[in-house]
Amino acid sequence: MKPIYFDNNATTPVAPEVLDAMLPYLKEYYGNPSSMHTFGGQLHKKVEEARARVAELIGADPEEIIFTSCGTESDNTAIAGAVEVSGGKRHIITTRVEHPAVMNFAKHLSRKGYRSTFLPVDSLGRLDMKAFADALDDDTAIVSVMYANNETGVIFPVAEIGSVLRERGIIFHSDAVQAAGKILLNVKELPVDMLSLSGHKIHAPKGIGALYVRKGTRFYPYVIGGHQERGRRAGTENVASIMGLGKACELAKAHIENESAYLSALRDRLENALVKNCPDSRINGDTENRLPNTTNISFEYVEGEAILLRLDEHGICASSGSACSSGSLEPSHVLRAMGVPFTLIHGSIRFSLSRYNTEAEVDKVIELMPALIKDLRALSPFGKKI
Amino acid sequence: MWDYTNKVKEHFLNPKNAGEIENPDAVGDVGSIVCGDALKITLSIDKDTNTITDAKFQTFGCASAIASSSALTELVKGKTVDEALKITNQDIADYLGGLPKEKMHCSVLGREALEAAIANYRGEALPLELAGKLVCQCFAVTEEMIRKVAIENHLTTVEEITDYTKAGGGCGSCIPEIEKILKDIWSVKAPEETPKKPKKLTNLQKIALIQDVLEKEIRPKLQADGGDIELIDIDGNSVVVALRAMCVSCPMGGVTLKGIEDKLRELVSEELKVVEG
Numbered sequence: 001m002k003p004i005y006f007d008n009n010a011t012t013p014v015a016p017e018v019l020d021a022m023l024p025y026l027k028e029y030y031g032n033p034s035s036m037h038t039f040g041g042q043l044h045k046k047v048e049e050a051r052a053r054v055a056e057l058i059g060a061d062p063e064e065i066i067f068t069s070c071g072t073e074s075d076n077t078a079i080a081g082a083v084e085v086s087g088g089k090r091h092i093i094t095t096r097v098e099h100p101a102v103m104n105f106a107k108h109l110s111r112k113g114y115r116s117t118f119l120p121v122d123s124l125g126r127l128d129m130k131a132f133a134d135a136l137d138d139d140t141a142i143v144s145v146m147y148a149n150n151e152t153g154v155i156f157p158v159a160e161i162g163s164v165l166r167e168r169g170i171i172f173h174s175d176a177v178q179a180a181g182k183i184l185l186n187v188k189e190l191p192v193d194m195l196s197l198s199g200h201k202i203h204a205p206k207g208i209g210a211l212y213v214r215k216g217t218r219f220y221p222y223v224i225g226g227h228q229e230r231g232r233r234a235g236t237e238n239v240a241s242i243m244g245l246g247k248a249c250e251l252a253k254a255h256i257e258n259e260s261a262y263l264s265a266l267r268d269r270l271e272n273a274l275v276k277n278c279p280d281s282r283i284n285g286d287t288e289n290r291l292p293n294t295t296n297i298s299f300e301y302v303e304g305e306a307i308l309l310r311l312d313e314h315g316i317c318a319s320s321g322s323a324c325s326s327g328s329l330e331p332s333h334v335l336r337a338m339g340v341p342f343t344l345i346h347g348s349i350r351f352s353l354s355r356y357n358t359e360a361e362v363d364k365v366i367e368l369m370p371a372l373i374k375d376l377r378a379l380s381p382f383g384k385k386i
Numbered sequence: 387m388w389d390y391t392n393k394v395k396e397h398f399l400n401p402k403n404a405g406e407i408e409n410p411d412a413v414g415d416v417g418s419i420v421c422g423d424a425l426k427i428t429l430s431i432d433k434d435t436n437t438i439t440d441a442k443f444q445t446f447g448c449a450s451a452i453a454s455s456s457a458l459t460e461l462v463k464g465k466t467v468d469e470a471l472k473i474t475n476q477d478i479a480d481y482l483g484g485l486p487k488e489k490m491h492c493s494v495l496g497r498e499a500l501e502a503a504i505a506n507y508r509g510e511a512l513p514l515e516l517a518g519k520l521v522c523q524c525f526a527v528t529e530e531m532i533r534k535v536a537i538e539n540h541l542t543t544v545e546e547i548t549d550y551t552k553a554g555g556g557c558g559s560c561i562p563e564i565e566k567i568l569k570d571i572w573s574v575k576a577p578e579e580t581p582k583k584p585k586k587l588t589n590l591q592k593i594a595l596i597q598d599v600l601e602k603e604i605r606p607k608l609q610a611d612g613g614d615i616e617l618i619d620i621d622g623n624s625v626v627v628a629l630r631a632m633c634v635s636c637p638m639g640g641v642t643l644k645g646i647e648d649k650l651r652e653l654v655s656e657e658l659k660v661v662e663g
Contacts, residue, residue, distance in 0.1 A: 322448070343420065378404070379404050381415070
């Protein structure tokens with residue numbers, strides 16, 4: 001059974017064009033770009049071409065792009081580097097709804113004598129800008145705020161935050177892993193110093209990421225060794241995946257506006273129908289400022305893992321913020337930070353779409369979901385309260 | 387992705403005895419929607435024989451919580467109240483061919499509901515493990531509950547307690563108290579170990595013991611999954627078996643054989659090898 005894949009914020013299928021762009025570098029062109037001989041050395045030029053494409057997606061200059069192994073490495077590098085160059089400043093500001101790649105790194109630094117502030121959000125998942133202003137102090141080494149949230153798709157006011165920080169000379173990093181390639185973003189107009197990207201969220205393979213570092217930003221490498229990436233990230237280049245990421249960024253850039261319209265129409269069709277046809281359901285997050293491909297819906301009185309596994313029977317892939325599906329007993333930290341009641345968090349389901357989803361697939365979910373929810377509610381001791 | 391047995395999936399997708407008995411003789415209602423698991427069980431009991439004639443459940447929870455509830459209702463039907471009280475959370479898990487260790491609390495919830503229902507039938511107060519003072523506020527778990535589950539399942543670490551009761555899995559502030567309780571339990575009483583394997587066996591003793599382990603430990607589990615095993619021969623340390631029905635086509639056949647071998651090595655002799663005949 002071909003899966004109906006609505007879990008694209010977790011990972012995406014590799015685009016066929018991306019795979020084609022990669023294959024030669026897994027086969028005949030296996031050289032090392034650092035070699036002196038032509039066979040290897042010629043790949044250096046290819047890597048630089050890919051770098052230019054990644055830069056183009058976000059309006060950066062190619063030399064501002066560092067290839068990494070993943071979004072997490074980009075995030076860790078940005079924060080560790082900022083702390084390293086900050087001249088003894090010991091305060092890190094981030095949010096309560098960050099991805100673990102940032103949140104757990106900040107917590108890790110907290111255990112090493114640094115101080116971390118986790119900014120709250122409101123019930124729609126919007127950042128508390130007053131808390132942000134209050135948290136800033138002369139000890140602040142870096143502020144790291146995600147561009148868009150992976151669970152709800154809510155987009156943060158990165159431009160507004162950046163202009164405050166620029167005035168104060170504080171380094172600003174944004175984890176744009178979910179946003180890049182889905183919405184237009186241009187670092188020429190955006191006062192951000194560092195930005196993390198990930199390949200596998202935009203139809204490149206897993207194991208490749210990038211970190212944008214604005215010219216003039218103080219920087220310290222995280223992976224230390226050889227001179228690759230102009231001394232900013234050691235390790236022999238993952239040439240094939242870099243070629244894949246270059247192609248994926250080129251595709252995203254070329255189609256971003258059409259795709260955004262296509263995805264938001266598809267998402268809205270799904271969301272409106274589910275909320276209309278399933279009683280006691282509601283959308284989590286600010287629908288005014290949201291990624292076009294994401295919807296997070298809570299179905300009250302049912303548990304998320306049960307919903308996911310019933311969907312799984314039909315080959316439908318989604319994800320949930322419930323405790324049971326997370327591998328820990330703690331339900332989604334994002335929905336908890338938003339103050340969503342536990343009864344609704346346990347029944348939260350995220351559908352995240354990509355260009356490869358079709359209206360027919362959406363309609364299949366629309367057709368199945370109301371009966372599926374009704375069936376699980378009939379099993380539930382709380383079902384009667386509907 | 388949880389590694390659920392086919393039996394768990396079957397009881398999740400087509401639960402047995404879902405619903406509520408009208409005018410039940412016993413009701414057990416445990417857990418809460420906030421904790422993420424809640425189970426209400428209703429029983430019909432023949433007052434003359436104290437036999438449970440019908441059982442139904444309503445569960446809010448994940449696949450393994452629903453499957454555990456379904457299993458519980460199947461297990462109690464036809465049993466007397468006293469017999470039903472002997473059902474342990476491990477029995478529920480075994481009935482389902484096992485649960486992932488992080489999901490054992492689903493089987494514990496089932497047992498709790500049964501105890502609450504029987505207390506309700508007998509007009510008794512809730513047992514202390516349900517009504518006592520809370521250790522874990524996040525998931526409403528009492529000290530008595532932790533003690534009982536720890537002793538019955540030979541749990542020695544906080545992680546195991548969390549897997550079985552959820553206690554300590556929320557804010558974590560009760561972890562020191564759980565450690566204290568565990569220390570208290572096991573400083574008095576060493577955790578019971580699985581039966582020690584005998585030192586030196588004669589060939590006949592060995593054959594008898596292998597047959598016994600296959601019969602009591604292994605066959606019931608395979609049969610629960612619709613499979614079976616037959617002992618064909620014992621040649622020195624080679625145990626030749628034939629797997630039947632479901633197990634033959636099962637892609638996990640290798641694992642099953644390996645599992646049988648591990649069990650036999652544990653309970654009979656390290657040197658045994660299991661081969662398919």
